[in-house]
Amino acid sequence: GQNIDQPTEMTATEGAIVQINCTYQTSGFNGLFWYQQHAGEAPTFLSYNVLDGLEEKGRFSSFLSRSKGYSYLLLKELQMKDSASYLCAVVDSNYQLIWGAGTKLIIKP
Amino acid sequence: DTEVTQTPKHLVMGMTNKKSLKCEQHMGHRAMYWYKQKAKKPPELMFVYSYEKLSINESVPSRFSPECPNSSLLNLHLHALQPEDSALYLCASSQNRDTNTGELFFGEGSRLTVL
Numbered sequence: 209g210q211n212i213d214q215p216t217e218m219t220a221t222e223g224a225i226v227q228i229n230c231t232y233q234t235s236g237f238n239g240l241f242w243y244q245q246h247a248g249e250a251p252t253f254l255s256y257n258v259l260d261g262l263e264e265k266g267r268f269s270s271f272l273s274r275s276k277g278y279s280y281l282l283l284k285e286l287q288m289k290d291s292a293s294y295l296c297a298v299v300d301s302n303y304q305l306i307w308g309a310g311t312k313l314i315i316k317p
Numbered sequence: 318d319t320e321v322t323q324t325p326k327h328l329v330m331g332m333t334n335k336k337s338l339k340c341e342q343h344m345g346h347r348a349m350y351w352y353k354q355k356a357k358k359p360p361e362l363m364f365v366y367s368y369e370k371l372s373i374n375e376s377v378p379s380r381f382s383p384e385c386p387n388s389s390l391l392n393l394h395l396h397a398l399q400p401e402d403s404a405l406y407l408c409a410s411s412q413n414r415d416t417n418t419g420e421l422f423f424g425e426g427s428r429l430t431v432l
Contacts, residue, residue: 241420250407250423251360295359303415304373307359 210234212308214296219314220286228281228294228311236301242270242281243295245310251295254281283313291315323408323424331432332398338427340391340408348414349391350421351383352407360407366391367414398431405429 212232220226232240239258243251255263257272257279269282281294296308321342330336340349348367352360365373366385374383380402382394391408405428409421 238415248405248428250425251421252423253420256420297359305362305421309359310357312357 210298210300210306212296212298212306214294214308214311216309217312217314219316220283222286222288222315222317224286225282225284226286226313228283228296228313230279230281230296230308232277232279232296232298232306232308234298234300234306237274238299238301238303240270240272240279240299241297241305242279243297244292245295246292254294286315288315288317321408321410321422321424323406323427325427326425327428327430329430329432330395330398332400334398335394335396337395338393338406338408338429340393340424341389342410342422343389344410344422345388346410346412346422347388348411349385350409350411351381351391351393352409354405354407354426364393365414372414395429398429400431403429403431 214230241256242254244254245251255270257270260272262271267284272279293310293312295310297305300306324339350365351363353363354360362375363377364383369385380397384392405426407426408424411421
């Protein structure tokens with residue numbers, strides 16, 4: 209079966225750094241997305257990785273290791289507005305998006 | 318214009334009502350999607366339209382009926398729904414059906430409550 213694992217919830221302090229991990233087992237791999245979703249709102253695109261390595265975009269970076277079936281999202285200089293759910297999603301061999309359950313990130317002052 | 322617009326934002330309906338959710342995008346995307354999302358759960362794919370033709374129906378009950386009148390519009394017709402169908406319904410679009418060629422752009426969603 210297809211499976212994507214993320215921690216259910218994480219807590220971090222404003223100004224700090226947090227890493228949200230995602231491990232996956234899917235039928236094929238055609239890329240991995242990270243989305244941010246604030247409560248009651250639609251998901252918004254953060255990053256896309258298809259090759260191994262680190263992609264940096266401002267305060268957010270995303271890493272992929274295809275051999276390990278592993279990705280992480282790194283958030284630096286945390287702000288209160290970063291409190292949201294972070295969804296990992298993998299594109300499988302049929303180009304379908306397989307979604308993780310999401311990680312709720314709580315930022316404390 | 319990088320927006321996907323959904324209407325209405327909120328909808329309350331009885332189990333005997335017929336209503337429709339609407340979605341529009343003007344990014345020239347050729348794939349459009351309907352997702353259902355329950356609280357604290359990831360989005361669940363319902364339907365995919367590619368070049369205005371239904372390409373995926375994820376075993377969705379017939380009380381949900383999608384329609385794609387043209388490349389910019391996607392509707393979801395609702396009839397005889399159940400209270401457990403209450404959820405956030407998200408419309409999304411991408412350049413084409415192969416999602417590895419570009420991200421999904423989501424609308425803000427339609428919050429549906431079935432009484």
